[in-house]
Amino acid sequence: MAEERKCSSTTCGKESCKGCDKAKVDFSVKPHKMSHVKKVIGVVSGKGGVGKSLVTSLLTVTMSKKGYKCGILDADITGPSIPKAFGIKDKAMASAQGMLPVCSSSGIPIMSINLILENDTDPVVWRGPVIANTVKQFWSDVIWGDLDYLFIDMPPGTGDVPLTVFQSLPVDGIIVVTSPQELVSMIVEKAVKMAELMKVPVLGLVENMSYFKCPDNGKSYQIFGESHIDEVADYHNLKVLARIPIDPSLAEACDKGFIEEFEGSCMDEAAGVLEEM
Numbered sequence: 001m002a003e004e005r006k007c008s009s010t011t012c013g014k015e016s017c018k019g020c021d022k023a024k025v026d027f028s029v030k031p032h033k034m035s036h037v038k039k040v041i042g043v044v045s046g047k048g049g050v051g052k053s054l055v056t057s058l059l060t061v062t063m064s065k066k067g068y069k070c071g072i073l074d075a076d077i078t079g080p081s082i083p084k085a086f087g088i089k090d091k092a093m094a095s096a097q098g099m100l101p102v103c104s105s106s107g108i109p110i111m112s113i114n115l116i117l118e119n120d121t122d123p124v125v126w127r128g129p130v131i132a133n134t135v136k137q138f139w140s141d142v143i144w145g146d147l148d149y150l151f152i153d154m155p156p157g158t159g160d161v162p163l164t165v166f167q168s169l170p171v172d173g174i175i176v177v178t179s180p181q182e183l184v185s186m187i188v189e190k191a192v193k194m195a196e197l198m199k200v201p202v203l204g205l206v207e208n209m210s211y212f213k214c215p216d217n218g219k220s221y222q223i224f225g226e227s228h229i230d231e232v233a234d235y236h237n238l239k240v241l242a243r244i245p246i247d248p249s250l251a252e253a254c255d256k257g258f259i260e261e262f263e264g265s266c267m268d269e270a271a272g273v274l275e276e277m
């Protein structure tokens with residue numbers, strides 16, 4: 001008689017799966033005992049360079065200005081950009097109890113691989129499991145203290161690290177960042193399907209680089225083509241939380257480390273959704 005074929009998925013976890021060795025296996029990792037984080041929010045994108053780190057930074061700054069205690073876990077180990085956006089030059093320290101995040105000038109605790117590496121330009125040439133373990137340690141070994149929201153800047157795509165974050169950390173919801181271009185529907189669908197598989201709610205979509213408002217004539221131009229974000233959001237029954245224009249002052253703030261000085265209101269709707277959670 002043919003042997004029953006075992007499910008080899010690490011993500012199956014279905015009650016109905018009779019063959020899955022890994023069904024109902026608990027991959028969760030405990031936070032540091034001195035961390036009390038109320039909500040964990042993942043910021044994801046289907047592909048690189050769409051402004052995920054910018055959106056993570058803007059959300060954190062907006063929520064902090066509303067009086068919430070927020071932190072950022074930079075899970076983008078091979079392309080960390082959060083410390084730069086916040087102009088952080090110090091390195092992370094450790095105490096006998098655990099690792100200490102570095103606080104930005106307005107007091108936002110941040111942990112990123114670039115706060116540990118000797119030089120910011122040192123490349124991380126590590127195997128996937130080592131990278132994934134580092135992210136887990138940023139949760140289990142870092143003393144985050146009391147936080148209302150911890151934002152996780154995920155690496156792009158649906159690979160090893162996003163999978164580790166979803167399985168190991170108690171992610172309460174994700175925000176999907178896109179840019180206006182043809183691939184958007186496929187990219188959003190991949191992120192939404194992964195979130196469904198991981199049973200994590202999608203809080204909504206953010207379209208970055210939506211348009212450019214010309215300072216000379218006040219007209220808006222859709223530099224990357226017509227936006228399809230509304231159709232995609234309707235199709236998946238999701239909200240569009242923000243449309244961020246291409247704004248050279250945002251790029252400058254991000255690249256020169258002044259993101260905390262951001263005063264705009266483009267993240268207000270997203271902030272409202274987070275407050276309602």
Ligand SMILES: Nc1ncnc2c1ncn2[C@@H]1O[C@H](COP(=O)(O)OP(=O)(O)OP(=O)(O)O)[C@@H](O)[C@H]1O
Binds near residue numbers: 076209
């Ligand atoms: N709306 C915007 N207007 C102007 N510049 C922007 C905007 N969004 C992002 N940028 C710039 O684009 C670059 C890439 O942004 P960012 O690092 O946030 O992307 P990312 O999706 O996190 O990239 P990666 O996936 O490679 O980590 C940065 O230099 C940033 O300042």
